[in-house]
Amino acid sequence: MSQRLARVVRPLVTLAGLLLLWQAAHWLNGERDYLLPGPLTTAQTAWAKAPLLLDHALITGAEILLGLLLGCLLGVVSALALAQVRTLERWLLPLLVISQAIPVFAIAPLLVLWLGYGLASKVAMATLIIYFPVTAAFLDGLRQTDPLWLDQARVMQARPWRVLLLVRLPAALPALASGLRVATAVAPIGAVVGEWVGASGGLGYLMLHANARMQIDLMFAALFTLALFAVALYWAVDRGLARLLPWVPDSRTRAAPSA
Amino acid sequence: MSQRLARVVRPLVTLAGLLLLWQAAHWLNGERDYLLPGPLTTAQTAWAKAPLLLDHALITGAEILLGLLLGCLLGVVSALALAQVRTLERWLLPLLVISQAIPVFAIAPLLVLWLGYGLASKVAMATLIIYFPVTAAFLDGLRQTDPLWLDQARVMQARPWRVLLLVRLPAALPALASGLRVATAVAPIGAVVGEWVGASGGLGYLMLHANARMQIDLMFAALFTLALFAVALYWAVDRGLARLLPWVPDSRTRAAPSA
Amino acid sequence: KPLTVLLDWFVNPDHGPLVVAQEAGYFAEAGLEVELIAPADPNDPPKLVAAEKAEVAVTYQPQVHMQAAAGLPLVRIATLVATPLNSVVVLDEGPIKTLADLKGRKIGYSVGGFEDALLGTMLASHGVKLDEVELINVNFALSPSIVAGKVDATIGAFRNFELNQMDINGTPGRAFYPEEHGVPAYDELVLVAHRDHLDDPRLPKLVAAIGRATRHMVNHPEESWEMFAQAYPDLNDELNRRAWADTLPRFALRPAALDTTRYETFGAFLKEQGLIDTVPPLDTYARQID
Amino acid sequence: MLDRVPPADPPHPESPGDPATIEVAGLILKAGGAPLSRPLRLSLPVGQWTAVLGPSGVGKSTLLKALAGLGPDGDLTDGRTGGLAGRVAYMAQSDGLLPWLSVADNGALGARLRGQPVDRVRLATLLQAVGLKAQAGLRPDALSGGMRQRAALVRTLMEDRPVVLMDEPFSALDPVTRLDLQDLAARTLAGRTVLMVTHDPMEALRLAHRILILHGRPARLDTPIIPPGVPPRSPTAGDLPARHAALLERLHHLAAEGGR
Amino acid sequence: MLDRVPPADPPHPESPGDPATIEVAGLILKAGGAPLSRPLRLSLPVGQWTAVLGPSGVGKSTLLKALAGLGPDGDLTDGRTGGLAGRVAYMAQSDGLLPWLSVADNGALGARLRGQPVDRVRLATLLQAVGLKAQAGLRPDALSGGMRQRAALVRTLMEDRPVVLMDEPFSALDPVTRLDLQDLAARTLAGRTVLMVTHDPMEALRLAHRILILHGRPARLDTPIIPPGVPPRSPTAGDLPARHAALLERLHHLAAEGGR
Numbered sequence A, B: 001m002s003q004r005l006a007r008v009v010r011p012l013v014t015l016a017g018l019l020l021l022w023q024a025a026h027w028l029n030g031e032r033d034y035l036l037p038g039p040l041t042t043a044q045t046a047w048a049k050a051p052l053l054l055d056h057a058l059i060t061g062a063e064i065l066l067g068l069l070l071g072c073l074l075g076v077v078s079a080l081a082l083a084q085v086r087t088l089e090r091w092l093l094p095l096l097v098i099s100q101a102i103p104v105f106a107i108a109p110l111l112v113l114w115l116g117y118g119l120a121s122k123v124a125m126a127t128l129i130i131y132f133p134v135t136a137a138f139l140d141g142l143r144q145t146d147p148l149w150l151d152q153a154r155v156m157q158a159r160p161w162r163v164l165l166l167v168r169l170p171a172a173l174p175a176l177a178s179g180l181r182v183a184t185a186v187a188p189i190g191a192v193v194g195e196w197v198g199a200s201g202g203l204g205y206l207m208l209h210a211n212a213r214m215q216i217d218l219m220f221a222a223l224f225t226l227a228l229f230a231v232a233l234y235w236a237v238d239r240g241l242a243r244l245l246p247w248v249p250d251s252r253t254r255a256a257p258s259a
Numbered sequence C: 001k002p003l004t005v006l007l008d009w010f011v012n013p014d015h016g017p018l019v020v021a022q023e024a025g026y027f028a029e030a031g032l033e034v035e036l037i038a039p040a041d042p043n044d045p046p047k048l049v050a051a052e053k054a055e056v057a058v059t060y061q062p063q064v065h066m067q068a069a070a071g072l073p074l075v076r077i078a079t080l081v082a083t084p085l086n087s088v089v090v091l092d093e094g095p096i097k098t099l100a101d102l103k104g105r106k107i108g109y110s111v112g113g114f115e116d117a118l119l120g121t122m123l124a125s126h127g128v129k130l131d132e133v134e135l136i137n138v139n140f141a142l143s144p145s146i147v148a149g150k151v152d153a154t155i156g157a158f159r160n161f162e163l164n165q166m167d168i169n170g171t172p173g174r175a176f177y178p179e180e181h182g183v184p185a186y187d188e189l190v191l192v193a194h195r196d197h198l199d200d201p202r203l204p205k206l207v208a209a210i211g212r213a214t215r216h217m218v219n220h221p222e223e224s225w226e227m228f229a230q231a232y233p234d235l236n237d238e239l240n241r242r243a244w245a246d247t248l249p250r251f252a253l254r255p256a257a258l259d260t261t262r263y264e265t266f267g268a269f270l271k272e273q274g275l276i277d278t279v280p281p282l283d284t285y286a287r288q289i290d
Numbered sequence D, E: 001m002l003d004r005v006p007p008a009d010p011p012h013p014e015s016p017g018d019p020a021t022i023e024v025a026g027l028i029l030k031a032g033g034a035p036l037s038r039p040l041r042l043s044l045p046v047g048q049w050t051a052v053l054g055p056s057g058v059g060k061s062t063l064l065k066a067l068a069g070l071g072p073d074g075d076l077t078d079g080r081t082g083g084l085a086g087r088v089a090y091m092a093q094s095d096g097l098l099p100w101l102s103v104a105d106n107g108a109l110g111a112r113l114r115g116q117p118v119d120r121v122r123l124a125t126l127l128q129a130v131g132l133k134a135q136a137g138l139r140p141d142a143l144s145g146g147m148r149q150r151a152a153l154v155r156t157l158m159e160d161r162p163v164v165l166m167d168e169p170f171s172a173l174d175p176v177t178r179l180d181l182q183d184l185a186a187r188t189l190a191g192r193t194v195l196m197v198t199h200d201p202m203e204a205l206r207l208a209h210r211i212l213i214l215h216g217r218p219a220r221l222d223t224p225i226i227p228p229g230v231p232p233r234s235p236t237a238g239d240l241p242a243r244h245a246a247l248l249e250r251l252h253h254l255a256a257e258g259g260r
């Protein structure tokens, strides 16, 4: 099988496997559509409601991408600041940890009060969820710079910020990439949770509504759309990251000996 | 200030700073207790309801620890399996990504159906949330083993599983530690979300309940308890991890030159 | 094996008869061992009863129709609260004096499934169209959003609860009742059981015990409140006390009794509103078991 | 990094069909996709030391990796002695110590990776011999550069394989230690087939039965130099200084001729 | 890794108060908390090369790090020439190249870290001189061991500092390249104060004005050896071979006496 063909076929096979698994779960649940509709029912619903799903998917997609952008930006900046000013870390890290432990519903009223019911509050929620994995992973990476490199920079009379940008940051990029992967995977749920806070559109909103109206097939159609989006996004980010860090050894791209 | 004294004083100062921030947010919100009760009100409530909070905290604590244990175990095992069998990764990783995008309410009935109302369904939810950061970070680490080490092992006719356990695994421990830190930070919200799945106890249950009944001060007292737990847990795990990996350079423990 | 009753939501005064029947030992006297379980999502209990994971679920009459239309094998067997509790709430001192004033305003709601239908009908009775107001899903922050002035009105607030809450907060609200503005009356809280297990002999006993508890509550409001407050000490506060009193007159005195006309009318209403496609025969989803 | 070309070469003049010779023919070393060398023919007489000299970057390490089975074509065979897989010990140019293992555990790595019992006595003896007895429990980051190299040497000697490939194994050692360890290696590896990359002509002259020079671009092998006598030779005895000078001369000549 | 003891030492016999000498006194090298050496007194005549020889693990690299200001006490001062901070270039024993930068960018690192303009002409000249012109755009992982060392040398020479500390800078090079680069370093660093750790006595004799031997446990410095003539000396000319033999003899003697 040629490389190119494999690249097209593989995701399709994965998809087929996923659908089979789903169908199996459906059977195991006694084909009770109100608990877990089968893939066929869901596909029919998805097809019938495609325009509706697309509309809402666009909203959620925008939230996800904005949240990802903001969360990653904030995460990168925070990690840089925390890494550079050691005292900052001591005071701020607990705050970041706490921020992860706060359930949506507790701050939903506050979020809405401060940011209104528009895109902002959802993006804020997604950002909050995405933020931590990025910050934590990147900060870990920034801490683990090879001491020899730091020593060399010291002897070279390097400016602290330049050491950060030219040595510690690139050295931490593999760790950041790892954080970004996790962030990408949780971004969709971030946006959906944001839509709980109060929304008038989006896949999360659609799911909530469908659930309340017992339109479980529609809910799963929305969920499937979200899952597709999540996987596509993850795949794109994973690919992009691997390409951006050519000097990092990666067992996936390493040529195995043929013999 | 002696090292030991600093160690006691520092968290206290952090706490004080946090409380100040909280009070400031309270003022900024016009002291509207139904949005954000002040720390004082919350403290009074917490004091008055201390036994209640403790009861629920114990339940949630158990869920967090169990979820953390299970999630980390599963994550470590999955990452090892995915790293070892390259094909597995192609098929299973999309599933893991999808699992992260599923909101609780969509699968809550299924979870209850399969696992009942007891601890199991909550721990399952927490596990699901904790699982991914651990797997993703560890897998990233396992992929990035120094090629020289792998080459040496190959020449030594090493058994594949022993290479994994003796070379790739220890080499990936810093990455795993990073994933564990993120997992520790999200574990509390995992348990709280788990309590969404029909609970009769736990801080998440208490918060939801209090929120639904507009006992916002009680909700924030519970939230504060959860936050304390989260920070303590994170601190303990962070400390433990740093101690377990003495060969990893860490800028925090590196002696800075005095001059 | 205990009989599992899934509540619609966390324990609150709306569940009074169930709690009192449990605490006063009426269930036990009827030879029943009853377990009350509270979910976080009101949509789950019916599904779980349909999946035979529990015997009885507390749900809402409008939901019963939608469940039936979605093919869930559920049958309403008793009524707990016999009037609507849902209402449109505005600030008492706010600019909204009649529903007509809502034109062009923001209305917050918490997803329940049929708020738009309810509101559309209520507004229509005052000559306002649904697309002339802005509907915002405020989910977790129904009361805060109106108290903080983020929305001008909310729908989904319970008249026995959120009104008291706002009053205690010092920002009293005013309610417009759906059944007074064009919406057919319905039962807020009902009990459903699985269609295939209606012959379970415990079900009539359960309903009878609930009826006994309701009568006891009406006769002894103070004592029954004490019972509730003792069973759930964390609910022993001003708000729940007032909610208890306000809910008392709304409990169905004959829980088993089925008002077929009410169900048929409401089913037709939901179909007309486009919330369900079909109205199945009534006795497939609502029965009187005695 | 290497390619096999159909064996169109003439039979090797020096060991025609000698079963006691490991022969690899038509090796093309490759780096980053591009060929580094002409097709190489290499004969390693069994039980003897062969030293490889050559300018920096010419492809010596690449050659060693290829023989270790780490090239893009994997395992090499010469059709007579069978594949080299499982018969080779390899010491890379950088030490490759695992930073989380103690010096002793790094030494025992091979056995542990194969799931075999560790020969603790041999390990202790070797550690003692290279002067790392006191450091056996330290992690590599507490070692000096030369100590790390010695630890890597111990790990290689622990492997106990018929063919040993070593890439500049003594380059970070002071002359005294270096002589000691050369002797140790010569003793320990007596009877093995050894291929050693080195930059020190004197070292090559001391230890090797045959000296190969890899040079030029694309790289090719010069006619092998076979010093008289049996290694390890004394660095001061006999005509070694003269041979050293001649070898240096040859290296200079090749560098001047080949250009870098 | 080092400690300063109150300067109770007698004034140094060889350069009494000479302002053209960088002097550090009472240095106690430390490793892992334990002292590695007796209090050391070190004189580096300004503008001259000083070579440090000594057995593996004795503390040579630790000494260099201390002088570079990387010891636990940070910057060193001798009270006369002021602190060394900002006046030192340092080439560590391992190359320390940044894997994400090209060879050229690694060479330009110092200037970029200080936010200064990079002297592109000098960089190109140096890369050409060490034979890495063709590899200027490659990342370090595409280099051979010797090439990496040359890249690190370029980075160090780019620093243009009055004091240069180099830890075995030519250890991974073949003899021909080695001679070339020794000459290059000697030319480029003419007039600088250089301290170079090396394991090659011949290298020390070629390049250094003074040769120090660090030996023993705890380590101490032997009386400096001052070869006649001006470096760089030809390796074959004059009495260098004889001096080489004598120096080797001395190293053997110290090793036998001190024990490891």
Ligand SMILES: Nc1ncnc2c1ncn2[C@@H]1O[C@H](COP(=O)(O)OP(=O)(O)OP(=O)(O)O)[C@@H](O)[C@H]1O
Pocket: D031, D032, D033, D036, D054, D055, D056, D057, D058, D059, D060, D061, D062, D063, D093, E135, E138, E141, E142, E143, E144, E145, E146, E147, E172, E174
């Ligand atoms: N990815 C790559 N792209 C281009 N050239 C490469 C790549 N990888 C290796 N090379 C080249 O291949 C050669 C590798 O040589 P090798 O490491 O075998 O040298 P060597 O003879 O061992 O040198 P040294 O004595 O310095 O260790 C070098 O010239 C190097 O530049």
Ligand SMILES: Nc1ncnc2c1ncn2[C@@H]1O[C@H](COP(=O)(O)OP(=O)(O)OP(=O)(O)O)[C@@H](O)[C@H]1O
Pocket: D135, D138, D141, D142, D143, D144, D145, D146, D147, D172, D174, E031, E032, E033, E036, E054, E055, E056, E057, E058, E059, E060, E061, E062, E063, E093
């Ligand atoms: N953390 C530590 N614990 C114990 N000993 C240590 C530690 N770090 C370094 N050492 C010791 O300090 C010495 C370091 O020596 P250094 O690296 O200066 O040696 P060197 O003279 O440069 O040797 P080489 O020629 O091998 O490079 C070694 O003996 C080493 O074992």
Ligand SMILES: [Mg+2]
Pocket: D060, D061, D062, D093, D167, E144, E145, E146
């Ligand atoms: Mg090499």
Ligand SMILES: [Mg+2]
Pocket: D144, D145, D146, E060, E061, E062, E093, E167
């Ligand atoms: Mg050293």
